[in-house]
Amino acid sequence: SAVISQKPSRDICQRGTSLTIQCQVDSQVTMMFWYRQQPGQSLTLIATANQGSEATYESGFVIDKFPISRPNLTFSTLTVSNMSPEDSSIYLCSVEGLVASVGAFFGQGTRLTVV
């Protein structure tokens, strides 16, 4: 089964700063997905990261706030820029389609608190 290593697992950041979250997959994948889970809410897709092209953002999310890099088929980063307390959430990366019977694999999540 695929392994996704996500880091950091948690961080406490000052308002106005930026945090970059990394995800490393042990298999090559075409698409990686970045999700946000605000406190008490369900997961929401932020963007889809394709290698070799710009990420595709969902409604309500913009590249200036959540820049994404996808330098190769096993790695991606999500940056949360100019943070405010409203950005306090769990951020997760995910891949799909690696194992037909399982469907989706998720990173361990990054629990971000902005103070």
Added chain:
Amino acid sequence: KNEVEQSPQNLTAQEGEFITINCSYSVGISALHWLQQHPGGGIVSLFMLSSGKKKHGRLIATINIQEKHSSLHITASHPRDSAVYICAVSYSGGGADGLTFGKGTHLIIQP
């Protein structure tokens, strides 16, 4: 936009009880996923199904495509089953569009 509704939102049961969590969605999908999230935030995929029924250990997942409804059952529940169970759907095969998630069911199994 597809809505994914789960019920109940919260469920507390005694060890050994049979647990059922329900999920309904509003438009056609390519697959439905049941996920488990533990307090630390990590998510594990339990099942992906597009028809019929799947079983893994004490967990059983069923889906009725015509009724746009799925259920997750836990037999002989145990305190270690305590977690948030999340239903999610995908619209396209091969994982092209990401997942749309329900709000989750908080399950507590008391010894």
